[in-house]
Amino acid sequence: MHNxxxxxxxxxxxxxxFSSVELTQAFxxxxxxxxxxxxxxxxxxxxxxxxxxxxDDRIAKGDATLLTGIPIAQKDIFCTQGVKTTCGxxxxxxxxxxxxxxxxxxxxQAGSVMLGKLNMDxxxxxxxxxxxxxxxxxxxxxxxxxxxGSSGGSAAAVAxxxxxxxxxxxxxxxxxxxxxxxxxxxxKPTYGRVSRYGxxxxxxxxxxxxxxxxxxxDAAIMLQVMAGFDERDSTSVDLPxxxxxxxxxxxxxxxxxxxxxxxxxxxxxxxxAAVIEAAVNEYRKLGAHIKEVSMPNLKLAIPAYYVIASAExxxxxxxxxxxxxxxxxxxxxxxxxxxxRSRGEGFGKEVKRRxxxxxxxxxxxxxxxxxxxxxxVRRLISDDFKKALSEVDVIMGPVAPSAAFRIGEKIGNxxxxxxxxxxxxxxxxxxxxxMSIPAGVVGGKxxxxxxxxxxxxxxxxxxxxHQYQQVTDWHQQSPKGFE
Amino acid sequence: xxxxxxxxxxxxxxxxxxxxxFSGASTAYGAEPNxxxxxxxxxxxxxxxxxxxxxxxxxxxxxxxxxxEVAPYSVFARKNYFYPDLPKGYQISQxxxxxxxxxxxxxxxxxVKKRVGVTRAHLEEDAGKSLHxxxxxxxxxxxxRAGTPLLEIVSEPDMRSAKEAVAYMRKLHELVRYLGIxxxxxxxxxxxxxxxxxxxxxxxxAFGTRAEIKNINSFRFVEKAINYEIERQIDLIESGGEVxxxxxxxxxxxxxxxxxxxxxxxxxYRYFPDPDLLPVVVDExxxxxxKATMPELPDTKKxxxxxxxxxxxxxxAILTSSRPLADYFEAVVKESACEARICANWVTGDxxxxxxxxxxxxxxxxxSHERLAGLLARISDNTISGKIAKQVxxxxxxxxxxxxxxxxxxxxxxxxxxxxxxxxxDKIIANNPEQVEQYRSGKDKVFGFxxxxxxxxxxxxxxxxxxxxxxxxxxx
Numbered sequence: 001m002h003n004x005x006x007x008x009x010x011x012x013x014x015x016x017x018f019s020s021v022e023l024t025q026a027f028x029x030x031x032x033x034x035x036x037x038x039x040x041x042x043x044x045x046x047x048x049x050x051x052x053x054x055x056d057d058r059i060a061k062g063d064a065t066l067l068t069g070i071p072i073a074q075k076d077i078f079c080t081q082g083v084k085t086t087c088g089x090x091x092x093x094x095x096x097x098x099x100x101x102x103x104x105x106x107x108x109q110a111g112s113v114m115l116g117k118l119n120m121d122x123x124x125x126x127x128x129x130x131x132x133x134x135x136x137x138x139x140x141x142x143x144x145x146x147x148x149g150s151s152g153g154s155a156a157a158v159a160x161x162x163x164x165x166x167x168x169x170x171x172x173x174x175x176x177x178x179x180x181x182x183x184x185x186x187x188k189p190t191y192g193r194v195s196r197y198g199x200x201x202x203x204x205x206x207x208x209x210x211x212x213x214x215x216x217x218d219a220a221i222m223l224q225v226m227a228g229f230d231e232r233d234s235t236s237v238d239l240p241x242x243x244x245x246x247x248x249x250x251x252x253x254x255x256x257x258x259x260x261x262x263x264x265x266x267x268x269x270x271x272x273a274a275v276i277e278a279a280v281n282e283y284r285k286l287g288a289h290i291k292e293v294s295m296p297n298l299k300l301a302i303p304a305y306y307v308i309a310s311a312e313x314x315x316x317x318x319x320x321x322x323x324x325x326x327x328x329x330x331x332x333x334x335x336x337x338x339x340x341r342s343r344g345e346g347f348g349k350e351v352k353r354r355x356x357x358x359x360x361x362x363x364x365x366x367x368x369x370x371x372x373x374x375x376x377v378r379r380l381i382s383d384d385f386k387k388a389l390s391e392v393d394v395i396m397g398p399v400a401p402s403a404a405f406r407i408g409e410k411i412g413n414x415x416x417x418x419x420x421x422x423x424x425x426x427x428x429x430x431x432x433x434x435m436s437i438p439a440g441v442v443g444g445k446x447x448x449x450x451x452x453x454x455x456x457x458x459x460x461x462x463x464x465x466h467q468y469q470q471v472t473d474w475h476q477q478s479p480k481g482f483e
Numbered sequence: 484x485x486x487x488x489x490x491x492x493x494x495x496x497x498x499x500x501x502x503x504x505f506s507g508a509s510t511a512y513g514a515e516p517n518x519x520x521x522x523x524x525x526x527x528x529x530x531x532x533x534x535x536x537x538x539x540x541x542x543x544x545x546x547x548x549x550x551x552e553v554a555p556y557s558v559f560a561r562k563n564y565f566y567p568d569l570p571k572g573y574q575i576s577q578x579x580x581x582x583x584x585x586x587x588x589x590x591x592x593x594x595v596k597k598r599v600g601v602t603r604a605h606l607e608e609d610a611g612k613s614l615h616x617x618x619x620x621x622x623x624x625x626x627x628r629a630g631t632p633l634l635e636i637v638s639e640p641d642m643r644s645a646k647e648a649v650a651y652m653r654k655l656h657e658l659v660r661y662l663g664i665x666x667x668x669x670x671x672x673x674x675x676x677x678x679x680x681x682x683x684x685x686x687x688x689a690f691g692t693r694a695e696i697k698n699i700n701s702f703r704f705v706e707k708a709i710n711y712e713i714e715r716q717i718d719l720i721e722s723g724g725e726v727x728x729x730x731x732x733x734x735x736x737x738x739x740x741x742x743x744x745x746x747x748x749x750x751x752y753r754y755f756p757d758p759d760l761l762p763v764v765v766d767e768x769x770x771x772x773x774k775a776t777m778p779e780l781p782d783t784k785k786x787x788x789x790x791x792x793x794x795x796x797x798x799x800a801i802l803t804s805s806r807p808l809a810d811y812f813e814a815v816v817k818e819s820a821c822e823a824r825i826c827a828n829w830v831t832g833d834x835x836x837x838x839x840x841x842x843x844x845x846x847x848x849x850x851s852h853e854r855l856a857g858l859l860a861r862i863s864d865n866t867i868s869g870k871i872a873k874q875v876x877x878x879x880x881x882x883x884x885x886x887x888x889x890x891x892x893x894x895x896x897x898x899x900x901x902x903x904x905x906x907x908x909d910k911i912i913a914n915n916p917e918q919v920e921q922y923r924s925g926k927d928k929v930f931g932f933x934x935x936x937x938x939x940x941x942x943x944x945x946x947x948x949x950x951x952x953x954x955x956x957x958x959x
Contacts, residue, residue, distance in 0.1 A: 079529045092528065099522055101529060198529040205758035233531050234761050312758055315561050318572020319526040323624070339565055362563070362753035371755055 001026055002161030003478060006070055006218045009164060013059055013069045020059070020069030024052035024113050027071045031115065031162050034482075037138045039157040041076045042084050043116035051113040058111050066221050068111030073163035075154050076117035077124055078104050078209070079198040083114075087200045088122040088132040088150075091320045091327045091346035101198020102230045103167060103209050110225045115163055119153030122348045123317065124174055124202040126150050127420050130411045131350040138407070139182060140479040141445050145404040148178030154212045155182035160482045165213035165222055169199060171206045172305055173399070173424025176436035179212055180399035180448025183438040185465065185475060186212045187219050190456050191431035192237035194223075195230030201316040203309035204235070206428040215475050216437065216465035220244035223458060242459045248466040253287030255464065258392030262298040263423055269402040272447050275440030276398050279449040279468070283396075286467055293388040293395065297380040301426035302418055304381070306354075307361045307374035308429070313351075314358030320346065353414065382430040385452075389432075394464060395452040398423050399436045403445035423450060433458050437465045438474035446474070484721075485685040488713045489693075490648045490678060491602075491640035494655055495633050496665040497609065497673040498541045504608050504632035505532030505575060512671050516614070516625035524630040526570030531759050534559075538632040541664040542582045542606050543765055543773045545634060548662055548780060549601050551586025553770060559606075559760045563753045568611035568624050576635075578754040581605035582763060588638075588658070589782065590650040599651050600639030606763075607633050628672075634664070640679065640690065645709035649702050652676060656702075657781050661806050669700050676705055680712045681726065691716070692726040696740050699733050708733035712740050784809060792816065792823035801831045808845045811852045818856030821863040829859060833873060837880055850879050858886035871895050871943050897946045901953065904937070904945055908957050911936045922958055933958070 001009070001023060012018050028045055048071065055069035079085050079097035081104075086092045100108065107114070121131040129137040129152025137152040139145040140160040147156040151168030155178030158166050168175040170188035179186025187210045194209045201207060211222030224245070229238040257280065264273060284290060322328035322342025329341035347355070361370035388395055400420055410417040427434045432455060436448035449468075453461045469475050503510055506523035523530045546553040560578040583604035590597050609631040614623035636655065642648045656674055659665040667674050681693035696712060699705045711733075716726050730749075731740040779787070781803055788799045788809075802812045808830070816826045834855065838848060858875055861867050867875065867890060878889045890896055898904060911933060912919055922929040937950050 079527075085528070087528065095528065097529075098527070197531050200528040201759075203758075232533060234533050234759065235531075311755060314753075315563055315571075315573050315755070318563060318565065319528070319570060321565060321567075321572055323567050324525060324570065325527070335567065359753065362755055364751045364753075367753075367755070 002030060002164075003214070003483070004164075005215060006066060006164060006213075006221050009070055010064075010066045010068075013055075014064070020052040020055040020071075020113060021049060023069065024048050024071045024115070027115055027163065030160075034140075034160055034162060037140060037143075037156055037160055037162070038135050039119055039137055039153045039160065039162055040073070040116045041086055041088070041119050041134050041153070044083055044114055045116075047083070048113050048115050055111050055113055065110045067107065067225060069113060070164050071113045071115050072107065073115045073118050073154070073157055073166045074104060074107075075120055075151055075167050075169060077120060077169050077200045078167060079200070080104050080114070080117065083117065085117065085200070086133070087124070088120040088134060089347065089351070090133040093133065093327065095326050097198075099198065102195035102232060103226050104198065106225050106228075118151070118157055118163075118166055121150035121152065121174075122351050123200070123313070124150040124169060124171055124207075125313070125350050125354055127173070127177060127417055128405070128407070128411065129153065129178070130407065131348055133348060136407050139404050139445070140482050141183065142404065144406055145445060146181065146407050146409075148181035148400075148404060150174040150178075151186075151212060152178045155179050155184055155186070158182070158184045158212055158214060159479060161478070165211060165218050167209060167222075167226070168212040169207055169209045170424075170428065171203050171208075171309060172428050173421045175210050175212060176399050176424050176434060176448065176450060177421065179436040180438075180450075181404035181446065183441075183446030183448075183474070183477060183479070184212055184214060185216055185219050185435065185437050185469075186210065187223060187435045187458065187461065188427070188433060189223065189227065189458055190237075190433045191428075192235055193433070193456065193458065194226045195228070195233045195236045197230055197232040201312075203312040204316060205312060206305075206309055208428070216435075216462050216469055217245065217248060219435075220248060220462045220466075223462070227458070237456075239456060244459050244462055247459050247463045250463050251287070252283070252464055252467045255283070255286075255288040255394070256392040257283055257288050257290050258293035258388050258395045259290060260293050260295045260298065260388065260395060260397060262295050263397035267401050267419070267422065268398055269442070271442040272398050272400075272402055275442060275447045276396070276449055279439040280396060282468060282472060286471065291392055293391060295381070295384040295388060295426070297377065297384050298426055300377045301381055301429060302422060304374040304377035305421075305425045305429060306357065306418060307370045308378065310354045310358030311361045311371050312358065314355045314362065317347075317351065317355055322346070350414070378429045381426050385426070385430045385432060389454045393453075394461065397450050397452075399448040399450045400424070403442040403447050427452055431455070433461055435461050435465055437468060438477070439472075440474060441477075446477075486682045486713075486717050487685040487687075488643055488645075488709070489640045489681045489683060489690055490642040490645070490709060492638045492642070492648060492652060493677040493679070494636045494638075494652065495675045495677075496636065496659050498538050498632040498634055498664055499666055500535055500537045500541070500632050502535060503630035504535050504538045504606065506630055508630065510631050512668075514627055516623070516627060518627065520611075520626035520629055524570065524626055526572075532575060532757075534760060534763065535632065538606055539582070539763055539765070540773055541632075541662070542604065542634050543770060544662050544777065545604060545636075545659065545664060546583035546586065547770065547774055547777060548658060549583075549586035549588055551601060551604070552584035553765055554580060554582050554584055555765055556580065557582040557605075557763045557765070559757045559763070560754045561757045564750050566610065567622065568613045568626070568629070570611065570626060570629055574608060574610060575757055575760070576607035577605035580762075582765070588651060588654050590647065590654050592644075592647050592650045597641075597647065599641045599647075602637045602639050604634050604636040607635060609633050640681075645706045645713070648678065648709055649706045652702060652705055654781075657804065661778060661781055663778070663806075672700065675700055678705060678709055678712075680709055680716070682713060682716045682720070692728050694726065694728070694740070695730045696733050697730055697743065704733060704735050707735075707738055708740055711738060715740065778806065792827065794824065794827050798827045798831050801835070802827060805845070811845050811848070814852035815856045815859065818853060819859035819863065821856075821859040825862065826859055829855065833876055850876070854879055854885060861886055861890060865897060865946055865948075866890065867895055867897050868943060868945075868947055871897070895944060898941055898944050901949065904941070904949060904953055907937055907940050908950075908953055911940065912957055919958065930954070930958075
């Protein structure tokens with residue numbers, strides 16, 4: 001059951017082949033059996049079974065949606081009322097959210113069942129899931145490899161069949177890179193497509209929630225629920241939400257694909273390059289035209305990102321001060337002691353590093369040289385994409401320079417870790433939608449193809465991904481032991 | 484050496500919106516601590532601010548009222564600092580691009596008019612309150628006020644004395660209440676003032692080093708604090724010292740300012756545009772829409788009251804000091820058909836005195852403008868005299884009866900029957916031959932005695948004009 005698509009599961013639930021309670025129990029059992037992967041921070045067993053029971057009633061009444069009774073899991077960055085919401089941090093180890101994030105509320109309304117809260121890099125800062133206070137997540141394809149980050153728990157859980165699908169968030173690649181490393185389908189929507197309300201902020205101008213699933217079709221079903229304007233989020237965009245499944249089967253004959261030459265430079269592992277070329281070839285067979293495009297400013301994306309994201313996070317994380325909720329140090333002597341020790345003890349190393357970088361970049365005398373300059377670079381990068389997307393329909397390339405690296409391999413070298421996001425970060429700076437779909441295997445580990453589309457062209461991306469998944473089976477492969 | 488003070492004011496006005504600037508929580512004052520703070524005000528993880536359009540409307544109305552440039556595009560920024568009553572660790576404010584740009588306000592000090600520049604006005608959220616009493620060495624936090632909309636109005640350093648500063652502040656206080664954008668309640672902190680003060684030798688162009696005096700919450704204290712600070716700075720310089728740039732606090736009990744923190748200790752607020760909020764776009768259509776709601780402003784109203792009603796400066800100043808009072812007065816004039824000056828005398832006289840005695844505002848007056856107009860109408864149609872009217876007014880203040888009902892019930896109707904008046908006059912002339920003699924020999928003053936006697940005899944109900952006329956005839 002754990003490898004089935006959402007539509008198949010929905011059929012099974014409706015036909016009475018199995019109940020949501022049975023389905024949910026099966027997933028809960030798998031979660032227990034594979035707890036060594038460390039995908040979940042919190043498993044909400046009782047709540048899940050309650051929700052499953054309610055879903056069964058709803059299905060019986062005949063007012064079910066496709067997601068009613070489907071066991072999913074939430075990245076622990078989304079606030080869930082009455083359930084611990086940690087954001088992967090000691091700082092929020094004791095935080096029971098008193099409200100639901102809009103995304104969570106929408107899944108609740110659709111009647112899906114929440115299995116629990118998924119592990120992640122602390123405050124979504126990391127590319128390997130190693131910065132989590134709750135320990136690293138293991139990649140189900142290789143237990144010594146990282147699953148990617150920051151939505152590492154989400155990607156690993158979906159790949160291992162510990163949830164039908166999961167939410168993720170993507171600030172610099174945090175949906176796409178773990179999706180690539182775990183062999184699943186992940187979509188980062190256009191900035192503003194999915195409400196950020198209740199999604200704990202890392203870098204507000206870059207953060208975007210999105211679906212992580214076994215296929216483009218499943219991702220389309222999830223996005224249908226997640227997308228839409230939210231009056232509680234001023235940056236969410238008030239545009240109609242199209243039917244994301246309506247165009248899945250459209251032909252992509254004549255599709256114009258751009259390949260940025262900057263995506264295929266020296267840093268790219270040759271075996272990964274071969275996987276991408278093969279995937280592009282597959283598209284050629286489907287009738288697509290391939291064209292080389294150029295993004296001259298791409299090399300500036302990482303420094304610009306780390307200035308902007310760090311600057312925003314330095315303010316976003318100020319609320320974690322030990323005063324109202326979250327971690328508070330023992331026996332503070334005075335206010336300064338309360339602040340410095342609560343934050344010093346509550347935050348991990350990478351979070352502190354980024355807060356310090358951001359604080360520095362915003363300081364008097366440095367603001368223009370860093371923050372303003374980075375904003376200008378951001379504009380240049382957006383312009384590069386706009387220009388390229390005026391020539392082609394979508395841009396394709398790798399998601400990451402290599403397949404998943406070993407746990408511990410890069411954690412001691414932040415710069416090297418940052419560079420692993422080279423192909424994903426620029427897309428967040430531009431605010432564009434992008435996907436990662438499984439396209440091959442290198443050294444026994446999956447490799448994803450990245451597809452980048454124009455603003456609000458999620459339906460197009462899903463169509464393009466789905467067409468590929470109709471002629472390939474990379475997305476159907478499961479890691480050993482999880483078949 | 485002769486010194487000149489240079490003063491600029493930063494005034495925080497709490498905007499009178501129903502809900503907070505970035506959340507739906509109520510802004511009502513005086514609730515139990517932390518009962519008017521929602522998830523957004525508490526700065527919970529994951530919450531986002533959403534701008535209250537009413538706050539924007541109020542800021543634009545203010546901008547238009549001071550003939551300022553209203554920015555077509557303004558930006559909210561985060562002002563970063565840690566404090567327990569600042570839940571997010573930053574305050575959402577406006578920095579580089581405020582909603583209201585350069586404008587001005589005209590003040591009048593001892594008959595001399597002066598134009599004071601307003602540098603800018605920007606929207607921001609208020610912080611909560613730290614409560615240091617009742618917690619036995621600990622501090623309590625009340626976040627009810629957190630997120631209350633503020634319009635911070637920054638003046639140019641155009642004022643040269645504490646008196647000018649107070650005149651500016653009063654003018655602004657009157658304006659924001661006229662516009663209905665602030666209740667002006669200084670005790671509740673709805674209208675707070677920071678003063679930047681420096682001194683320089685008279686004639687010198689360059690400004691001296693300034694000190695900022697924080698949070699002064701009354702007109703009287705602003706005047707005293709500024710005067711103290713001017714003296715302090717002059718004394719300091721004259722005794723060979725130097726003014727340092729710092730923030731000072733005014734201690735009303737000791738009537739002095741003391742240092743709070745110096746420039747070196749000042750925070751670097753690390754302002755940057757708030758990525759959670761879109762830029763505020765104010766287009767011409769919105770401006771026009773707001774402009775259409777612009778009430779008559781104080782200066783215009785003052786001039787009109789003088790022109791239209793022939794009032795003197797003093798009555799005008801009192802009657803236009805607030806919109807409700809001015810409206811009340813105009814309603815009385817209209818409804819009573821009584822002479823405007825008489826209406827003005829009543830509103831600024833008996834009515835105001837009664838309100839003051841009871842500690843009431845005009846909006847809470849037990850005598851509505853309809854009832855007062857009913858009373859004044861009886862003066863103008865000679866049903867009662869002004870003197871009797873005062874008696875009727877007292878009755879009206881205590882109860883709910885109309886002037887007519889009281890006049891009727893108490894039989895206070897003026898006697899206009901000339902026969903009755905004549906009989907009494909004859910009687911009084913007959914009984915007081917001595918005074919008659921004095922009057923006839925040229926002692927005009929005695930006339931008042933006769934009027935008084937007649938009125939007394941008639942319990943004030945005689946028409947004074949009629950009495951005067953008839954007495955003069957009879958005494959010839």
